[in-house]
Amino acid sequence: MNYEEKTLDSAVVYDGKVIKVIKDNIETADGHKSFREVVLHNGGVVIAAMKDEETILLVKQYRYPLKHVNLELPAGKLEIGENPDDACKRELEEETGYRAKVWKSLGYINTTPGICTEKLYLYLARDLEFVGEHPDVGEVIKCFEYKLSDVFEMIQNGQINDSKTICALSRAFCKGFSL
Numbered sequence: 354m355n356y357e358e359k360t361l362d363s364a365v366v367y368d369g370k371v372i373k374v375i376k377d378n379i380e381t382a383d384g385h386k387s388f389r390e391v392v393l394h395n396g397g398v399v400i401a402a403m404k405d406e407e408t409i410l411l412v413k414q415y416r417y418p419l420k421h422v423n424l425e426l427p428a429g430k431l432e433i434g435e436n437p438d439d440a441c442k443r444e445l446e447e448e449t450g451y452r453a454k455v456w457k458s459l460g461y462i463n464t465t466p467g468i469c470t471e472k473l474y475l476y477l478a479r480d481l482e483f484v485g486e487h488p489d490v491g492e493v494i495k496c497f498e499y500k501l502s503d504v505f506e507m508i509q510n511g512q513i514n515d516s517k518t519i520c521a522l523s524r525a526f527c528k529g530f531s532l
Contacts, residue, residue: 355382394471398441399428399517401525402478410449414494425515437474449496450486453478459524475521
C-alpha cells in the first residue's frame with residue numbers, strides 16, 4: 354500500500370529564531386486534497402549522565418510552555434550545522450558542570466512526528482568529572498543527583514513526565530544495551 358503524501362505547494366507561515374512553521378497543501382495517497390502544518394526544528398541532544406552505577410544527573414528548570422518546573426535529563430538544542438556528538442558534550446557541561454570520558458550513542462527519537470521535524474539524539478555518559486557549570490544566558494537551571502531506582506519510581510508515579518527523559522532512560526536501560 355502506498356502511504357506517501359505529495360506536496361502541491363508550500364508557504365512559510367512563521368520564521369523564528371528556534372523554529373520555522375510551514376503550511377503545505379498536499380495530496381494524500383488516496384487522492385484527497387488536504388494540508389499539513391509543519392514545525393521545522395533543528396533537533397537536539399539528551400544525556401543520561403551516570404555519576405556511578407546507581408546515581409544519575411537530572412536538572413530542574415522552568416518550562417515556559419507548561420508553566421511549571423520540569424525534572425528531566427540534561428538536554429539542549431543543536432546549533433545549525435552542529436554535530437550531535439559535539440552538542441551532547443557541550444550541553445552536559447553547560448547544564449551540569451560535568452564532562453564525561455565515556456560516551457555511548459543510544460540512537461534518536463522523533464518527538465512529535467505528526468507536526469514537527471525535531472529529532473533528539475540520545476546519549477549515555479559515564480566516568481564523569483566536575484569542571485563547573487556555565488548555563489546559557491537566561492537559562493536558570495540546577496543539577497541534582499538522584500538514585501536511578503528513585504528516578505524510575507518517579508516515572509512510574511507520574512512525577513517525571515518529560516518524554517525525552519523517559520525515552521532516553523528506556524533506551525539506556527532496556528535489555529540489549531550494555532552499560
